[in-house]
Structures are given as structure tokens and as C-alpha cells.
Amino acid sequence: MIFKSKSLLLFTIFFITNHLSAQQYQKTDKGIKIQSAGTAIEVQFYTPSTVRIIKYQANTAFSKESLSVIKTPQKVPFTVKTEGNSISLKSDKITLNINQQTGAINYLTNSGLPLLQEKPEGARFTPFNDAGNQTFSVSQAFSLDKDEAIYGLGQMQQGRMIQRNFSVNMIQGNTDDYIPFFQSVKGYGLFWDNYSPTKFSDDQQSTSFSSEAGDGADYYFIYGGNADGVITGMRDLTGKAPMLPLWTYGFWQSKERYKSQNELIDVVKKYRELGVPLDGIIQDWQYWGNNYLWNATEFLNPEFYNPKKMVDDVHGLNAHMIISIWNSFGPHTKPYLELEKKGMLLDIKTWPESGSEKWPPNMDYPSGVRVYDAYNPEARDIFWKYLNKGIFSLGMDGWWIDSSEPDHLQQKPFDFDNKTFLGSFRKVRNAFPLMTVGGVSANQRKTSSDKRVFILTRSAFAGQQRYGANTWSGDIQASWQTLKNQISAGLNFSLCGIPNWNSDIGGFFLSNYRRKLADPEYRELYARWIQFGTFCPMMRSHGADAPREIYQFGKKGDKVYDAIEKFIKLRYSLLPYIYSTSWDVTANNSSFMRALVMDFPTDKRALNINDQYMFGKSLLISPVSVPMYVKEGTTEGEKAMEEDFAVIKSKETYLPQNTVWYDFWTNEKMNGGTYVKKETSLDVIPVYVKAGSIIPIGPEVQYATEKKWDSLQFRVYPGADGSFVLYEDEFDNYNYEKGAYTEIPVGWDDRSATLTIGARKGKYIGMISNRTFSIILPDGKKKTVSYSGKKVAVKFK
Numbered sequence: 001m002i003f004k005s006k007s008l009l010l011f012t013i014f015f016i017t018n019h020l021s022a023q024q025y026q027k028t029d030k031g032i033k034i035q036s037a038g039t040a041i042e043v044q045f046y047t048p049s050t051v052r053i054i055k056y057q058a059n060t061a062f063s064k065e066s067l068s069v070i071k072t073p074q075k076v077p078f079t080v081k082t083e084g085n086s087i088s089l090k091s092d093k094i095t096l097n098i099n100q101q102t103g104a105i106n107y108l109t110n111s112g113l114p115l116l117q118e119k120p121e122g123a124r125f126t127p128f129n130d131a132g133n134q135t136f137s138v139s140q141a142f143s144l145d146k147d148e149a150i151y152g153l154g155q156m157q158q159g160r161m162i163q164r165n166f167s168v169n170m171i172q173g174n175t176d177d178y179i180p181f182f183q184s185v186k187g188y189g190l191f192w193d194n195y196s197p198t199k200f201s202d203d204q205q206s207t208s209f210s211s212e213a214g215d216g217a218d219y220y221f222i223y224g225g226n227a228d229g230v231i232t233g234m235r236d237l238t239g240k241a242p243m244l245p246l247w248t249y250g251f252w253q254s255k256e257r258y259k260s261q262n263e264l265i266d267v268v269k270k271y272r273e274l275g276v277p278l279d280g281i282i283q284d285w286q287y288w289g290n291n292y293l294w295n296a297t298e299f300l301n302p303e304f305y306n307p308k309k310m311v312d313d314v315h316g317l318n319a320h321m322i323i324s325i326w327n328s329f330g331p332h333t334k335p336y337l338e339l340e341k342k343g344m345l346l347d348i349k350t351w352p353e354s355g356s357e358k359w360p361p362n363m364d365y366p367s368g369v370r371v372y373d374a375y376n377p378e379a380r381d382i383f384w385k386y387l388n389k390g391i392f393s394l395g396m397d398g399w400w401i402d403s404s405e406p407d408h409l410q411q412k413p414f415d416f417d418n419k420t421f422l423g424s425f426r427k428v429r430n431a432f433p434l435m436t437v438g439g440v441s442a443n444q445r446k447t448s449s450d451k452r453v454f455i456l457t458r459s460a461f462a463g464q465q466r467y468g469a470n471t472w473s474g475d476i477q478a479s480w481q482t483l484k485n486q487i488s489a490g491l492n493f494s495l496c497g498i499p500n501w502n503s504d505i506g507g508f509f510l511s512n513y514r515r516k517l518a519d520p521e522y523r524e525l526y527a528r529w530i531q532f533g534t535f536c537p538m539m540r541s542h543g544a545d546a547p548r549e550i551y552q553f554g555k556k557g558d559k560v561y562d563a564i565e566k567f568i569k570l571r572y573s574l575l576p577y578i579y580s581t582s583w584d585v586t587a588n589n590s591s592f593m594r595a596l597v598m599d600f601p602t603d604k605r606a607l608n609i610n611d612q613y614m615f616g617k618s619l620l621i622s623p624v625s626v627p628m629y630v631k632e633g634t635t636e637g638e639k640a641m642e643e644d645f646a647v648i649k650s651k652e653t654y655l656p657q658n659t660v661w662y663d664f665w666t667n668e669k670m671n672g673g674t675y676v677k678k679e680t681s682l683d684v685i686p687v688y689v690k691a692g693s694i695i696p697i698g699p700e701v702q703y704a705t706e707k708k709w710d711s712l713q714f715r716v717y718p719g720a721d722g723s724f725v726l727y728e729d730e731f732d733n734y735n736y737e738k739g740a741y742t743e744i745p746v747g748w749d750d751r752s753a754t755l756t757i758g759a760r761k762g763k764y765i766g767m768i769s770n771r772t773f774s775i776i777l778p779d780g781k782k783k784t785v786s787y788s789g790k791k792v793a794v795k796f797k
Contacts, residue, residue, distance in 0.1 A: 024100055025087055027080060030073045032089065036103035039123060043105075045076035049093035049223040050233050053105065055123045055140070056216030064218060066193055067431045068463035069237045094223045107188065107221055115188045115223065117143040119206050123217050130213045131417035131424040138194070139210035140217045144202075148186060149607045151227075151595060153200060154179035154460070155473060155493040155501070159485040161595070161610035163492065167201040172405035172430050175474035177460045179496045180209055180430075181234065185601055189222040189230035191237070191462060195431040197416075213427045227495065227598040232589040234497035239466025241499050243586050245452045246731035247320050248398075248470070249578050250279025250704045251568045252540035255547050256508075257284030257324075260303035261310035267549055268317045272702065276550055276565055277572045279703050281314060282400055282456075282542070283323045291355045291367045294330030297386040311395045318703045322398035322456060323391060327406045327436050331368035335386045344379040345370040346418045346425060349409040371406050375428055376421035380439030387440070388447055398454035399440055401469075404433040405459035433459035441467035449734045456538070460498055470500035470538050478507025478522065478543070483529055484625035488610040490536065491595040499585045499592050502538035505529045510545035517546045521630045521641040523553060524682065527563040531685045532623040534567045534574075535615040537592040559645070563683040569700065576696035576709055576726065581616040583727035583741075592616065600656040603673075609654060618693035618717075618724075620661065622653040622678075622686035629682060650677040653686045660691035660719035667778035669719070691719025694746050694755070696726055705731055710771040714746060716755055717778060722748040729764050740764035744787075753796040760789035 025034040031043035031051070035058050042054040042062075052073070056062040078091045089096045090110065097106040102120035109115060122141035127134065144150065149162045155177040156168065163182060170178035180198050183189035192198065194211040201208050209219075222233035235241065253271070258264040264281055271278040287307075289300035299307040314321045328350050329336035339345050350371050354361035373379045387399075408415065416426030428435075437460075441453045453468035460471040473489055476482050486503045493501050506526040513522040526548070533539045541548045550568075554561040571578075584590040591598065594614035596606035612622045628649035633642035655661045657673030664687035670676055678686040689695065697713040709728065716722075729741035745758035755775050774784045775794055785792050 024082075025080070029075065031078070032080060032087070034087065034098065034100065036098075036100055037121065039103050039125075041098070041103055043089060043096065043098070044073055045078055045091055046071055046073045046220070046237065047093075047233070048076050048091040050237065051091075051094070051096065051221050052218070053221065054216055054218050055103070057125050057136070060215065062216040064215065067195060067428070067434060068191070068193060068461065069220070070239055070463070070466070071237045094221075107223070109223070115186055116184070116190070116221065119143055122206070122208070125216070128213060130426055131419070133423065135213055135215055137210070137212055138214040138217045139208055140192075140219065141206040141208040142190075144184070144207050145186075146204075148184055149597065150182045150184050150202075150207075151492055151495045151597060152179065152182040152189075153492060154181075154496060155471070155489045157473075157476070157482070157485050157489060159481070159488055159610055161488045161491070162608045164202050167199060167203075170198045170200060170430065172433065172459050172461075173474075174405065174407070174458065175476055177405075177433070177471060177474075177493065178430060179460070179462050179493075179498075181462055181496045183222075183224075183227060183230040183495055185597055185607060187223065187225045187227075187229065187601075189224065189234060191220045191222070191234065193218045193220060193462075195428045195461070196426050197429055213424070226601060227595070228590065231495070231497045231591060234462075235465065235589050238463035238497065240589070241465040241585050242468050243452060243582060243729075243736055244454055244468060244470070244500070245320075246575070246579055246704045247279045248454050248538065249575060249582070250539070251277055251571060252280035252282060252538065252542075253278060253549055254282035254284065254540060254542035255549075256542070256544040257286060261305065261307065262303075265310065265313050265317075268314060268319050270549065270551060272317055274551065274556075275702065277568055277702050278319055280320050280322065280540075282540075283321065284400075285324045285326070285402070287323070288333075290330075291352045291357060291369065292330045292332045294333065294352065294367065294369045295326040295328060295335070296330065296333040297325065297335060297390040299390075308394045315395065318706065320397040322400050322454065323396055324400045324402050325387065325391075325440075326403050327374060327401070327432075328369050328371045328403070331370075335372070335383060336370070338382055339372050339379060340370075342378070342382075344373045344376050344382070346373060346420070348415045348418060348425070349411075351403060351407040351409065353409065373420050374432055374436035374439060377439075379421070380435070381443065383439060384443035384447075388443070392444065392447070397451065399456070401437055401440065401455055401457040404436055404457045406432060406436075431461050433457060434461040434464050437464055437467050437469050441469065451732050452734060456540075460493075462496065465498045465500070470502060471498065472501070472538075472540070473503040475508040475544075476504060477509045477511060478525060479512050480525060480625055480627060482507055483525065483532065483623070484611055486532070487613065487623060487625075490593050491610075491613055494591050494593045495595055495598075499590075500537045501593065502533065502536045502540055503529075504543050505533040505539070505541040506543050506548050508543045510543065515635075515640065517552055519641060520643040521627055523560045524627055524629055526553065527560050527682055528624045528685070530564050530567050532621075534571045535593075535619065535621045535623075535687075539568075539571050559682050566683050572701055572704070573697050573699075574695075575704055576698045576712055577616060577618075580696065580725060580727040583743075584616075584725070590617070596656060600658070603656045603658070605654060605673075606656045612653060614690075618690050618695055619664070620653075620655070620688040620690065622651060622688075624651055624680050624685050628680065645682070648679050648681050651680045651686055652677050653688070655688060661688040662691070662717050662778055663687075664689050669778065689715075689717045691717055692722030692748060692750070693717045694722055694724035694748055696724070708768055710768050711774070712771070713774045713776055714755065715776050716748055718748070718750055718753065721750050728768070730766060735764065742767055755794045755796070757785070757787055757792045757794070759791045
């Protein structure tokens with residue numbers, strides 16, 4: 001009897017212990033909820049490979065609608081097991097192990113490969129008074145492998161490729177666009193979903209995000225297997241990138257600023273007279289008049305006497321036009337008066353500070369310009385109402401949303417206590433560009449689908465790719481180092497899932513070049529920047545202090561002029577490749593600018609290269625970012641740089657391993673895993689083509705749609721099997737979303753030396769039914785075939 005009682009007691013203790021262990025988490029439709037050391041933890045599967053983690057103090061509540069994430073969780077099958085202090089969740093793609101004592105989560109592949117670990121008790125919540133709202137400053141720390149390469153964090157001007165061993169305070173600025181997201185060479189990404197000023201820190205102890213204000217820690221773990229997979233996961237969460245019009249991929253000319261509509265029209269006419277291709281012209285600020293009329297959304301400057309005629313004249317010259325708008329308003333404007341009446345203006349110092357246009361600002365005459373509450377949907381609608389009436393209705397093709405971070409001058413801590421529609425300015429600070437760009441984009445789409453939304457803007461946040469926006473890198477100083485820094489800035493920005501990016505070709509400010517365009521070193525720098533811009537998603541010349549039109553750099557026969565013209569024309573010849581790549585971006589979540597980690601993640605020599613990248617999946621670009629053709633001399637008795645073309649210089653480029661490469665200019669074949677030198681005269685930069693590539697080459701044109709693509713070249717580079725999809729549609733409007741487009745699959749079989757042009761898929765109004773393709777190999781072999789939409793095979797053996 002005593003034996004039976006003891007056995008029953010042991011069984012009862014065993015049952016209760018296991019029962020309690022089983023009850024230490026609550027299973028939900030999305031995942032589980034648990035508590036650990038006073039912290040509530042929620043795990044929510046959005047897909048089998050994407051999981052959201054929410055942590056907050058157990059005695060508080062957490063409720064949040066993300067500004068960036070638009071996806072709702074799917075019904076994801078997963079299992080839960082407990083063993084000791086560990087709870088294990090497993091989907092078809094990833095495994096999470098949660099330590100019930102510390103709350104730390106470890107992420108693994110289902111085969112057991114470690115991906116990322118939270119630090120034990122790595123979540124911290126410090127009470128914080130946010131403009132009268134009792135909340136927390138929140139942080140989460142992680143452990144990364146010692147030599148693990150990570151990328152992203154938005155756009156920074158530091159020239160860094162791998163984002164390790166440094167700290168940065170993330171608050172949107174003119175030339176820094178912060179996105180609290182990074183992805184690892186191990187094939188995962190992490191998005192810290194917080195919009196307040198945030199510190200990213202990485203050292204030997206930990207990697208962490210720390211945000212000033214938040215009711216809890218809220219982040220998404222994305223496992224993609226590789227960089228493209230991570231970007232796919234990020235866009236699945238935050239929105240796909242729509243197609244931009246074909247004309248946005250042509251050449252753009254701009255400056256600070258065209259002072260009349262006649263000047264602007266004359267620039268377009270001059271390009272046409274010179275026979276230099278051009279698709280876009282941009283009107284910068286002050287077409288509205290004085291600073292008290294800042295951003296009036298009307299042409300109140302008398303030099304713009306007939307804005308409708310100006311837009312029509314641009315269109316008549318087969319070009320397109322976009323115009324500068326800001327996120328602040330002068331006190332004498334209609335938007336200001338309506339927004340002020342409704343309490344939709346923020347009280348922070350912004351640009352311009354003075355009503356006088358003289359420099360420095362005369363603060364005896366304050367401008368009264370104020371930033372609007374872009375977080376308020378009604379305020380966004382009011383802004384659009386005036387934009388539509390005063391500008392869009394004229395036929396304007398797109399927007400240049402300047403100061404979208406926005407400019408915040410003479411920052412004071414209490415500035416962040418400003419009340420917005422979504423709470424304090426502090427709470428949502430870094431999401432301002434997402435909200436204002438989204439407002440213009442969404443309202444234009446509601447107004448018309450006849451032309452695709454195109455927005456050039458100075459700042460960005462996670463999710464902005466869904467709004468048809470291209471971010472430029474801000475008002476940067478012209479210098480060789482700045483040019484080089486743009487490469488890694490654009491690559492890390494793209495690795496955050498936002499594919500459209502560019503920089504001011506030539507740099508915005510010319511403070512380093514006293515003689516401006518008369519300085520031969522600057523002219524060389526501009527030529528090299530044009531070459532870099534040729535292989536960016538947008539090719540746009542812009543800047544202050546001196547005009548940048550091609551004819552400002554001489555005439556045909558002059559070295560700089562000829563180099564500029566050569567690369568503008570090269571850009572246009574690549575439009576079929578670029579536009580097809582844009583479809584790959586939209587349909588398959590690809591990227592234009594591809595850091596080498598994206599295509600060569602196992603090549604350790606490639607991982608930290610900050611001055612090379614792939615443009616699309618075929619072209620390796622190696623911009624020249626040092627002066628080569630100047631020497632010290634004298635001008636008017638003073639020391640000055642002068643031209644020196646006596647010796648052709650070279651640049652060394654690393655060719656990633658496990659593939660064969662071809663010199664784009666000479667077709668010379670070379671092996672990967674090697675460093676090669678290329679002579680770089682002023683009109684050449686190193687460009688290499690990956691074996692297996694199929695590159696469509698378009699006709700010589702003056703603007704993107706001047707000629708049909710009814711007679712294209714396919715340049716084929718043997719050495720590996722390859723494929724390419726030639727994409728075409730109506731080049732503007734949103735009919736492609738309804739299936740109005742075509743795809744022509746093209747494949748190269750290396751063993752049989754056969755190019756197969758597959759059957760055309762789809763149709764659209766104006767589709768080219770019959771055409772010819774010329775196929776050219778690096779050794780000069782060429783064949784031409786007729787194509788009517790049916791499969792054609794071309795053999796070269």
C-alpha cells in the first residue's frame with residue numbers, strides 16, 4: 001500500500017510538472033504567446049519563412065498597425081515542441097528555439113544550420129515619457145558570427161559595404177536615408193519595425209537596434225536562403241515595386257534651377273539640335289515665386305507665364321517633365337491656410353528660414369514656412385487637391401518630392417513632441433518620407449491610371465518601393481571620394497528591398513572646385529560620374545553652382561563632350577535590357593544594382609568590394625573613382641590642375657570566381673577569381689559580361705520610344721547556359737497589371753551552341769507581331785532570324 005501511494009505521488013508530480021510545462025505557452029492561429037522574466041513574447045508566422053516577433057512588458061498592452069508592412073499573416077502550418085526550458089517552433093522553412101527563462105530566440109534552418117541568435121535577456125524596456133504618453137525606449141540585441149557579413153541599413157555616405165563594427169544614430173537627413181533593416185550573407189534579413197530615432201550598433205559583444213520610443217520591440221525575421229530571397233521576403237511584407245514608364249530610364253537633365261519656362265524649353269531644343277538623346281527635363285524650385293509663396297503648387301513666378309504651354313512644348317519635343325514639390329508651405333499659400341486652419345502643420349524649423357532670398361538668411365524676415373503633417377490622411381489629400389489642380393492637370397508627367405525627410409533645422413529635443421495624426425513626431429519621425437511619397441502616389445493613382453506614377457524623392461523608408469518612387473542620394477558635394485561613396489550607398493540601399501535609386505551626376509555642390517566647369521579635374525569627374533550614372537536605375541544630371549548640360553562641356557570632338565555623349569547613347573542602346581530588368585524587378589523581386597554578395601555569396605574576396613557591382617544579372621560595372629588625366633600646373637599665375645592625356649591609365653577590377661567573363665568593349669574572354677587591369681581612357685570604364693548572358697541591344701534613338709524594337713540584337717556570351725526574358729508592354733499606363741504585356745523567353749545552350757527564342761507569351765495593343773533578331777557572338781559570328789511569335793532555334797555549330 002505504501003509502495004502504491006509513493007508511485008501515485010511520483011506520477012502526480014510528473015503529470016503536474018509536464019502539464020505546467022505544456023501550459024507555459026499559448027498556441028494561436030499565427031504562432032504562440034509566452035511570458036519570460038516579466039516579458040510577454042508573441043511569435044507570429046507571416047509565411048513559412050517570415051516570422052514577426054513582438055516583445056513588451058507583461059503588465060502592459062501592445063497594439064500597432066505597421067506603416068511599412070502591408071501583408072497580413074498567412075495560415076502557416078507549424079509544430080510546437082517543448083524540451084526542458086526550450087520551446088521549439090518549426091515551419092516548412094525555419095526553426096525557432098525559445099529559451100523560456102531568458103526569452104532569447106535562436107533561428108535555424110530546418111537542417112539545423114544556425115542563422116541568428118538573440119542575446120539572453122537582450123530585449124530592454126526603459127520607461128519613457130513621449131510628449132505626455134508613458135511608453136518605453138526599446139532595444140533588442142543579437143549575436144552574429146564574428147566574420148558574418150551584413151548589408152543594408154539604408155543609404156549612408158561612409159563608403160562602407162559590409163555594415164559591421166560601427167554605430168550610427170538613424171534619423172532621416174539630406175544625404176542619409178535610414179532603414180532599420182539588414183540582411184546577412186547567411187541568407188536571412190531582419191527588419192526592426194520602429195519609426196522613432198534609432199541607434200544601430202555592432203561590436204564584438206552584440207548587434208542591436210535601440211529606439212527612443214515604442215510600446216514594445218517589434219521586428220520581422222526573414223529567411224530567404226540568399227540575398228534575392230531576402231529581398232523577395234521584404235517586398236512580400238512591404239509591397240512590390242511597380243513598373244515605371246520606359247521614358248524614366250532614358251537620360252534626364254536638370255539643374256538648380258531653370259529660371260524661366262523659356263530657358264527650360266531651350267535646353268530640350270538644344271539637345272534635339274545636337275542629336276544627343278534626352279527623355280526628361282526637371283524644373284526645380286521657385287517657379288511658385290518668393291519664399292512666402294513657398295510650394296504654392298501654382299506657377300506664380302512671372303517667368304513661367306504659360307505653364308500649360310511649357311508642358312505641351314516639352315511633350316511636343318518628345319520629352320517628359322517632372323517638377324519640384326516640397327513638404328512644407330509658405331504662409332501666403334492656399335495649402336498653408338487650409339492646413340493651418342485644421343491644425344495640420346508642424347512647428348519645427350525648416351528650409352527656407354528667411355523670406356528673403358539673399359544668402360545668408362536674414363532672420364529679420366522669417367519665412368514662416370512650415371512642414372505639413374504627412375501622417376494625416378486628410379492632410380495628404382489636401383496637398384494632392386492643390387497639386388492636381390495647379391500642376392497635374394497641366395499634363396505634368398511626374399514629381400520631384402524634395403526635402404522628403406523633411407529638412408529639420410536647429411533641432412531641439414522638444415521639436416519631437418510635436419503632435420501628429422499618429423502621435424508624437426518622435427514616434428513616427430523616420431517614416432515621414434514613406435507617408436508623404438505614399439500620399440502623392442496613392443492620390444495620383446486614384447485620379448488617373450493613364451500614366452504610371454513616377455516620383456523622384458530625397459528620402460525613403462521601408463516599403464517605399466510600392467509607390468513608384470526613385471530615391472536620389474541628396475545634396476552631395478562633388479568629389480572623387482563622394483563619387484566612390486555613392487556606389488556602396490546605392491548598393492546597401494537596394495539591399496533593403498528598394499530597387500530604384502540614383503545620385504546627382506556630377507555632385508550637387510561644387511565647393512571643392514573654385515573654377516567650376518573650367519576646372520579640368522571637375523570635367524573629368526563629371527565624365528566618370530556620367531559613366532556610373534549610365535548603370536544606375538535613373539540617369540540624371542543635376543547640380544548647383546554651374547549648369548551641367550552636355551554643351552557646357554565643349555563640343556563634339558572635345559574629349560569630355562565625346563565621353564558624355566558616348567555613354568548617353570550607350571544607355572539608350574541598353575534600354576531593352578534595362579526595361580526587361582525592370583520587369584524582373586516587378587515580377588520576380590530582382591534588383592537593378594546588385595552588390596556582389598547577391599550573385600557570388602561564396603566568394604569571400606567579393607563580399608566587401610565597395611566599388612563594383614552587377615547591373616542586372618549580366619553586367620559587372622567597375623566605375624572609375626580617381627582622377628587620371630590631370631596634373632598640377634598654373635593658370636593666371638596660380639597653381640591649378642590642367643589636363644594631361646599623355647598616358648592612358650588603368651583600373652584594376654576583381655572578376656568573381658566560378659564563371660567566365662568577357663570584356664564588354666573588346667570581347668576578350670577571361671577567367672573569374674582573378675584581378676584584371678583595364679585601360680581606362682576618358683571614354684571607357686571597366687565593364688564585363690558574365691558568361692551565359694544574353695543582352696538585347698536596341699536601336700540608336702533620340703528618345704526612348706522613337707523607334708520600335710522590331711530589329712534588335714541579341715549579344716550572346718558563351719561559356720555557360722543562360723536565359724533572358726525580353727519584356728515589352730505599352731511603356732506607360734497600368735494595363736500591364738491586367739495582363740497587357742509580352743514576354744519572349746530566350747535561352748542559350750552552351751554545349752550545342754544553340755540560341756532558342758521561345759514562343760511569345762501574352763499580347764498588348766501595339767504589340768510587334770513580326771520582327772528580326774540579329775544574334776552576335778563575341779568571336780564575330782552573326783546570324784539573323786525572322787520572328788513572328790513562334791519558337792525559333794539558331795545553331796552556331
